[in-house]
Amino acid sequence: xxxxxxxxxxxMLLILFGASILIFFLxxxxxxxxxxxxxxxxxxxxxxLREIYGLNKPILERYVIWMSNLLRGDFxxxxxxxxxxxxxxxDYIWNSFLLASVATFxxxxxxxxxxxxxxxxxxxxxxxxxxxxxxxxxxxxxxFIGPLFSPYADGKINPAKMYQPPSVEHWLGTDLLGRDVxxxxxxxxxxxxxxxxxxxxxxxxxGTLLGIISGYYRGVVDQIIMRIADLLFTxxxxxxxxxxxxxxSEWKVPTDYRLYIVMIMLSLIGWPGVxxxxxxxxxxLREREYMLAADVLGLRDxxxxxxxxxxxxxxxxxxxxxxxxxxxxxxxxxxxFFGLGVMxxxxxxxxxxxxxxxVIDFEKRPxxxxxxxxxxxxxxxxxxxxxxxxxxxxxxxxxxxx
Numbered sequence: 001x002x003x004x005x006x007x008x009x010x011x012m013l014l015i016l017f018g019a020s021i022l023i024f025f026l027x028x029x030x031x032x033x034x035x036x037x038x039x040x041x042x043x044x045x046x047x048x049l050r051e052i053y054g055l056n057k058p059i060l061e062r063y064v065i066w067m068s069n070l071l072r073g074d075f076x077x078x079x080x081x082x083x084x085x086x087x088x089x090x091d092y093i094w095n096s097f098l099l100a101s102v103a104t105f106x107x108x109x110x111x112x113x114x115x116x117x118x119x120x121x122x123x124x125x126x127x128x129x130x131x132x133x134x135x136x137x138x139x140x141x142x143x144f145i146g147p148l149f150s151p152y153a154d155g156k157i158n159p160a161k162m163y164q165p166p167s168v169e170h171w172l173g174t175d176l177l178g179r180d181v182x183x184x185x186x187x188x189x190x191x192x193x194x195x196x197x198x199x200x201x202x203x204x205x206x207g208t209l210l211g212i213i214s215g216y217y218r219g220v221v222d223q224i225i226m227r228i229a230d231l232l233f234t235x236x237x238x239x240x241x242x243x244x245x246x247x248x249s250e251w252k253v254p255t256d257y258r259l260y261i262v263m264i265m266l267s268l269i270g271w272p273g274v275x276x277x278x279x280x281x282x283x284x285l286r287e288r289e290y291m292l293a294a295d296v297l298g299l300r301d302x303x304x305x306x307x308x309x310x311x312x313x314x315x316x317x318x319x320x321x322x323x324x325x326x327x328x329x330x331x332x333x334x335x336x337f338f339g340l341g342v343m344x345x346x347x348x349x350x351x352x353x354x355x356x357x358x359v360i361d362f363e364k365r366p367x368x369x370x371x372x373x374x375x376x377x378x379x380x381x382x383x384x385x386x387x388x389x390x391x392x393x394x395x396x397x398x399x400x401x402x
Contacts, residue, residue: 322387
């Protein structure tokens with residue numbers, strides 16, 4: 001037991017060290033800092049501040065200085081707040097802890113109550129009403145087919161029709177440039193769903209393969225894969241996505257390429273969770289009787305993995321895949337809302353909501369942000385309910401008759 005605890009503590013220290021390196025380097029690559037963004041400073045003063053705070057030193061040297069100060073308990077000094085970082089940390093940590101604790105408590109409370117009730121009353125009226133939401137998923141093909149029949153699919157700018165409310169001609173009104181909101185909503189559905197589905201497929205493929213290999217072979221292979229997954233787990237996903245989005249803007253990545261980069265970014269932060277769940281399932285399945293029979297028959301590892309083990313993991317993959325798709329759509333929408341994902345004029349639900357980024361548009365022009373917000377909500381919840389229904393049908397353990 002003592003050896004196990006020591007080994008886990010060593011793994012934790014190595015993971016934290018690797019995470020600190022990765023996060024420090026990513027944040028250092030982010031364009032701009034306090035000195036650059038302060039327009040009131042002269043170039044001479046900026047150079048002096050860079051010299052004082054070591055901002056002109058190589059990035060590796062800056063990391064060594066930062067880590068050595070951190071080990072001594074020196075968290076640095078905030079130039080923006082003009083206060084020690086440790087003081088700011090002490091001011092904010094309690095509020096963050098309280099917010100996270102209350103949110104976690106109510107989340108688990110509602111999840112347990114609703115989950116137990118729907119499981120106990122399976123196929124009842126309440127469960128049936130909840131499952132009706134699945135039919136919203138039937139609207140997904142309209143995002144791909146609908147724009148083909150719209151007279152405003154070309155997205156031409158028409159200043160004479162800017163900010164028109166919903167009417168017979170424009171069912172959901174027009175935006176700042178006089179473009180039809182309904183047509184752009186359907187076109188945005190193409191992009192958002194493509195990003196969600198593509199990133200889900202990529203993350204599921206990577207996570208499933210690594211999870212199967214890790215759970216089946218165990219040993220050194222398992223340790224390497226799981227430590228890499230733990231390293232990525234320690235990094236907050238949303239700030240990392242913001243950093244990568246800011247880097248794409250700094251490097252002036254073309255809009256067409258940003259779409260594919262966003263897919264890759266979402267899949268890279270999504271595969272560790274898939275790999276860990278598949279690995280835990282594999283550790284259980286590899287001890288079953290049919291796997292012992294496969295060992296006696298002398299089947300190759302490839303056949304055991306993909307012909308016997310993978311089909312039994314398939315129901316789990318369906319649920320993970322649907323949840324991953326909804327999460328990817330939400331993440332892409334957040335990035336686009338902050339101007340760090342897919343950029344206009346290419347429409348996405350996120351940058352459509354960003355069009356109403358002031359109080360006047362929010363209060364006076366609800367047709368700009370309510371339709372894409374509802375589209376995100378209905379699509380994500382429909383995908384999740386759809387995956388839950390497929391799990392009930394395909395999972396061999398679900399034998400309950402209606």
